[in-house]
Amino acid sequence: WVEDKKGGDFVVLWRFEMSNYIAFCKKGDYHYREISTRDGVHRDLRGVKDMLLKGYDLYVFATRDFIRRLDLSRRHDGFIDVSEKHTFPMWEPPLSRDETERINKYKIISSNQSIAVVTSSGQVLLVYTYLLTSKDRVFHLYKRDPKHLYATTYDTMLVEVHSLGDEALFLDFGITVPADHTLGIEPNSIYFTRDDRIRHRRTSSLDICVFSLTTKTVKRYPCLDASNIKDAQWFLPS
Numbered sequence: 381w382v383e384d385k386k387g388g389d390f391v392v393l394w395r396f397e398m399s400n401y402i403a404f405c406k407k408g409d410y411h412y413r414e415i416s417t418r419d420g421v422h423r424d425l426r427g428v429k430d431m432l433l434k435g436y437d438l439y440v441f442a443t444r445d446f447i448r449r450l451d452l453s454r455r456h457d458g459f460i461d462v463s464e465k466h467t468f469p470m471w472e473p474p475l476s477r478d479e480t481e482r483i484n485k486y487k488i489i490s491s492n493q494s495i496a497v498v499t500s501s502g503q504v505l506l507v508y509t510y511l512l513t514s515k516d517r518v519f520h521l522y523k524r525d526p527k528h529l530y531a532t533t534y535d536t537m538l539v540e541v542h543s544l545g546d547e548a549l550f551l552d553f554g555i556t557v558p559a560d561h562t563l564g565i566e567p568n569s570i571y572f573t574r575d576d577r578i579r580h581r582r583t584s585s586l587d588i589c590v591f592s593l594t595t596k597t598v599k600r601y602p603c604l605d606a607s608n609i610k611d612a613q614w615f616l617p618s
Contacts (some may be wrong), residue, residue, distance in 0.1 A: 381433050391452055394432050402440075404433070404459075413458045415450065417442075426461060430494045430577060432554030439504065441495045441552075447504055448548060472508070472522050472538045479518075483491070486512035492576050496521075496554040500550070505541060507551065517598060519570055519591050521549075543593060544568050552613045563617065568593045573612045588612055 382390045383430035393404045402415040417440070418426050427443030450460045475483070489511045503523060510518040519602045522538035547556040548565050551572040559567035570591040586609065590599045604612070 381435060391433060391436065393431075393438065395428065395431070402428070402438075404438075406452065406608070408455075415459060421448075424465070432495060432497065432556075432577065434497050434499075434555055437497075439495055439497060441493070442537060447495065472520070474504075474542055475520075483510060483512070483518060486516060488512060494551065494554065494577065496549055496551065496556070498544075499556045500547065500558075503548075506538065507549075517587070517591060518596075519593070520591075549615050550616070557616065564590070566590060571614045576589075586610075586612060 381393075382388060389407045393402065395402045399400060400416060400418045402417060403412045404415065405412040407454050417428050417437075424444050424446045425440075425442045425448040428440055429445075430441040432439050436451060438450040438452055438459075440448040440450070442448055446463070446465075448461070448463045450459045451462050454460055474480075489498070490526055491511070492509045494507045494509070496507055497503070498505060506522045508520040508522070512518065521541040521544075523541050525537055525539050544556060544567070546559050546567045548559055548567060548569045548571060551557050551570055557565065559565050559569075565571075570593065571589075572591065573588050574586055588601055588604045588609070591597075592599070
C-alpha cells in the first residue's frame with residue numbers, strides 16, 4: 381500500500397507458504413517486523429486463509445473463520461491487534477432454486493473463500509467464488525446479520541449481499557471503489573483476475589474479467605486472453 385501523494389508513506393507485506401509469520405515493513409523502517417499467526421495468538425485467530433491490506437489496516441481471515449484485524453500505523457510498537465471477537469460461520473443461507481440449478485448444471489472445478497472491505501462503510505464481506513466448466517464463475521457475497529453484531533454472539537447466519545450499489549469490488553485488492561464511467565469502472569461489479577490472493581500451493585486459473593452482480597454475467601477481454609499472459613492484476617490509476 382502506498383499513500384496517494386508525493387513522498388507519502390507505504391507498507392510492504394509478505395508471507396511465505398506454510399510460515400507461521402507475516403512480515404511487513406513501513407517507510408522509515410531499517411528492518412522488517414514479524415506478525416505471528418500462531419504463537420501467542422488466540423486459537424480462534426490462528427492461521428491464514430486470506431489476508432488484505434487497506435491503508436494501515438491488515439485483515440486476516442483465520443482458518444477458524446474469524447476475522448483478525450491489525451492496526452499497522454503504530455510507529456514504535458509496530459502494530460496492535462484490534463480484532464473483534466465475531467465469527468464468520470461457515471453456514472451461509474441456502475441458495476435460490478434457480479441458482480442451485482445453475483450450479484448443478486456444471487461441474488464445480490474449484491471454490492474459494494476470500495474477504496473484502498467495503499470502503500465507504502468499513503464492513504467486511506465474505507466472498508464465495510465457484511469456478512465452473514468453461515471458465516464460468518459464480519460469485520456470492522455475504523455479511524454478518526446486523527441483528528447479531530454483539531460481542532457475546534457466536535453462532536449466527538450470514539446474509540447475502542445482492543448489490544454493491546454504485547461501487548465496484550476489485551477482488552485482487554479486496555476493496556470496493558466508487559464507480560467511474562470515465563475510467564470504465566462499472567457499478568455493482570466484481571473485477572478479478574483469479575479467485576485467490578494466497579495460492580496455498582494450488583494452481584491458480586488466470587481469468588481477466590468483470591462479473592456483473594446485476595445480470596450475473598461475466599465480461600471477458602479476448603485481446604488479453606489471446607496474449608498468453610502468465611499472471612495479471614487489476615490496478616487503479618492514481
